[in-house]
Amino acid sequence: MSTSPPKILAEAEEKMSKVFEYLRQELRGLRTGRASTALVETVKVEYYGSSTDLKSLAAISIPEPHQILIKPFDAGAIQDIKRGIEASGLGMNPIVEAKQIRLNVPQLTRDRRQQLVTQAKKMGEEQKVAMRNARRDANKHADVLAKDTTAHVSEDSIETLKTQIQDLLKKYEKQADDAVTKKSAEVMEV
Numbered sequence: 047m048s049t050s051p052p053k054i055l056a057e058a059e060e061k062m063s064k065v066f067e068y069l070r071q072e073l074r075g076l077r078t079g080r081a082s083t084a085l086v087e088t089v090k091v092e093y094y095g096s097s098t099d100l101k102s103l104a105a106i107s108i109p110e111p112h113q114i115l116i117k118p119f120d121a122g123a124i125q126d127i128k129r130g131i132e133a134s135g136l137g138m139n140p141i142v143e144a145k146q147i148r149l150n151v152p153q154l155t156r157d158r159r160q161q162l163v164t165q166a167k168k169m170g171e172e173q174k175v176a177m178r179n180a181r182r183d184a185n186k187h188a189d190v191l192a193k194d195t196t197a198h199v200s201e202d203s204i205e206t207l208k209t210q211i212q213d214l215l216k217k218y219e220k221q222a223d224d225a226v227t228k229k230s231a232e233v234m235e236v
Contacts, residue, residue: 051199051207054191058184058211062177062218069173069222073229076166077136081108081151086116091130093123103127114149121145154233163230170226174219181215 074084087101100106104118104127118124124142131140131149141148154162185208191197192204 049191049197051188051191051203054184054187054207055210055214057187058180059214061180061183062214065173065176065180066218066221066225069169070225072169072173073166073225076162076169076229076233077151077154078162078229078232078235081110081112081114081149083108083114085136085151086114086131086134086149089130089134089136091123091127093126100127100130112151112153114151116140116147116149117145118147159233162233166226166229166233170222174222177215177218177222181211184211 071088074082075088077085083101083106086106087099089100090097091100091103092098093103100116103120103123104116107115107117109115116127118127124145124147127147128140128142131138131147138149138151141150188204188207188211191199192201
């Protein structure tokens, strides 16, 4: 349990910051019309009985704007990586060439672009809900602190704290909205 207004505020900021970072990572993996290593970095591959991120198993590069090249560190993992990409739901067909895998990133249709923009907005809204939950938790801690007679925290301090928590939420919600808007513009770019 937090014991002082600065601690409560710091915990709320840490939670909101983590939620925003998570959103940024999720948006990076959202497909645009161009090839990006972020599309496949977190694809899960069954490798020696454990689920491993692709970026841990291979060097990933972009030789051309609409192509991703995957060179496994262990050539024996090629088929595992191929199966992981096929199972990921990316909608790309991996082409195995000797000791590497080539992915051609198809151009997006207008409908698919609209679906991806909708998906980005949904991701943003889900993470804003998580941020609001962090605000609710911080306000609960502030209320508990206000009722604690041994803490000796003034009502003004509690009100100031709640205002600071609200300002923090506004800041992170704006960052989330900006990130979603930027990603939506990238997706719609032909």
